[in-house]
Every structure is written in structure tokens, then in C-alpha cells.
Amino acid sequence: PPFFRAVLAMQEVLTRFDFIWWPSYRFGQRLLLRSNGVSPAEVDSVMADRQKREILRAIYRPIMTASLRRPGLLIDGMQIEGLSADFVDQLTPPTLIAHSKSDPMAPFDDAQWLAQNIPQARFLSVEDGGHVFFVVRSEQVVPEITTFLETHAV
Numbered sequence: 001p002p003f004f005r006a007v008l009a010m011q012e013v014l015t016r017f018d019f020i021w022w023p024s025y026r027f028g029q030r031l032l033l034r035s036n037g038v039s040p041a042e043v044d045s046v047m048a049d050r051q052k053r054e055i056l057r058a059i060y061r062p063i064m065t066a067s068l069r070r071p072g073l074l075i076d077g078m079q080i081e082g083l084s085a086d087f088v089d090q091l092t093p094p095t096l097i098a099h100s101k102s103d104p105m106a107p108f109d110d111a112q113w114l115a116q117n118i119p120q121a122r123f124l125s126v127e128d129g130g131h132v133f134f135v136v137r138s139e140q141v142v143p144e145i146t147t148f149l150e151t152h153a154v
Helices: 002-013 022-027 029-037 040-050 050-082 084-088 106-117 131-137 138-152
Strands: 096-100 122-126
Touching: 002 050, 002 096, 002 106, 022 029, 022 050, 029 040, 029 050, 040 131, 050 131, 096 106, 096 131, 096 138, 106 122, 122 138
Parallel strands: 096 122
Antiparallel strands: none
């Protein structure tokens, strides 16, 4: 989708310069969360929860060395560009797709499409929590993931 392409293009430029990310990580946790689709009320809730706050700090820590991640992001972009719609036919393992409706980074419609087109995929729709819904809404998401894994353990 156009928005996702714009995000990838922006990352390609912004990951060249680590120094612009240092203040964001050190002082801008709330802004990072908001830019990832987390509502102000959810930001307050997460920041008040020590465990969630620490998990999110760990998730965001690699942005301080974004330039080291740049080659991988470029490879991701090339892989995405090369995907054809029929790649889902090749997916046969049990698949859980969880996605937040408030994720500004990846379109919700794409997650729905995948869930509808991957044979026997399970779809977990989360109303909010943005791009980090799995932490913000961990009380809802983690039990679903655990059940899915226990159901399909070999």
C-alpha cells in the first residue's frame, strides 16, 4: 500500500543518522508510542506499568543504532516488493495473525486479507494499542498466543 511504501522510504532515509534517534529514545518514549498509534490514555497506562514500560524500552532501544539495522530494512523492502499475491498458497503451517486496528505502520486490511487467504489461519483483531498492541494489550493478546501455541504444539 502507498502508506507502507512511504514508511519504508522514510525509514531508508532516517536510519542513516543514529544521532537523531538518541534523544527520541532517551526522552521521547511517549512520543514514540504516540507515533506508533498508541492513544494518550494508553500511553499513560503503559508508562505507569513498570513491566510494560521496560518491555517497550527494550523494543525501542535498537533505534539508537538505527544505521546498523538499515541493511536489514532495505532487504525487507526488497522482499516485500518481490512478493506476489500467491505466496499465501505456500503457507501451510498453523498461522496466527494478530493485528491492531490502530496500527499506523501496517494496514489492518492487509492482516485481514492474509487471515482470509492463508489456509486455516486464525485472526486476532485488537481494537487499539497501535503498532505495539502486543505489549499495550498483552492481557488480551498473550493468552490467545499461548492457547494457539498449545493447540498446535507438536
